[in-house]
Amino acid sequence: MEERKKETRRRGEVLEEAILRAAWEELAEKDYAHLTMESVATRAGTNKAVLYRRWDNKSELVMAALRRHLPKITNEVPDTGSLRGDVYAFLHARVEPMRTINVQAIRGLMMDPRVWRTIAAFMPQIFQKRPENKLMAIMMSIMKNAELRGEISLEKLSPRIIALPLDLLQCEIITKQEPVSDTAITEIVDDIFMPLIHASQQQ
Incomplete structure (x- = not known):
């Protein structure tokens, strides 16, 4: 019951951010082959069905996590003096x-x-x-x-x-x-x- 209330409170962008953060953390800790929709769901405190409603497969979820959390590269021209x-x-x-x-x-x-x-x-x-x-x-x-x-x-x-x-x-x-x-x-x-x-x- 408590888990259901918790799930009800997290919707939309809040829930999506939790899932993408969980996917990013999973990727940081294990290789891509061992990252699963179930492991991400468990870390995010939700279930696989919630993930599959947003992303069709693991690669789509990981791509979304990369777009959200991979640091952006600056295009500034360095000026170190040499x-x-x-x-x-x-x-x-x-x-x-x-x-x-x-x-x-x-x-x-x-x-x-x-x-x-x-x-x-x-x-x-x-x-x-x-x-x-x-x-x-x-x-x-x-x-x-x-x-x-x-x-x-x-x-x-x-x-x-x-x-x-x-x-x-x-x-x-x-x-x-x-x-x-x-x-x-x-x-x-x-x-x-x-x-x-x-x-x-x-x-």
Whole structure:
């Protein structure tokens, strides 16, 4: 009886928020394969029927939870005072939201195309190569700021070199299927990108 009264008090947005929070917490604690509608319902203090009235299956529920709780990525252009610092900060901001999900969950999510597309949407256009790509626009702003500081001459840099940090980040995400580490970002910037920049400037 008490449970029924509790359920009656939570309706609409309040109940939906409780369910989405429960799904997010389940995802943080276990892999995607072991997350079930029943486990989410139990954590939310409701029953499976309530979940199925709102979402047809687990993937739809998880996508809704990701949209609600996955941290948003800022599109601000970093301004650390150096090209190296700006590129590092830019790459770090791209992957920080994924660190809120455990590794096994990420691997399971990547096996479900519908859910992975939702995750990718929080890394705006990271998998696109078009000139109007927002991330490439930010990279160009970073490079132009470096040129204004006298660090580089843009005319000596090819589009491929400018896009390289994003290409390597994409490769890291797809091949490792886990949050990209600070060490990996440092290697992309310090061991690959910056040496290429310095070499190009000496030509």
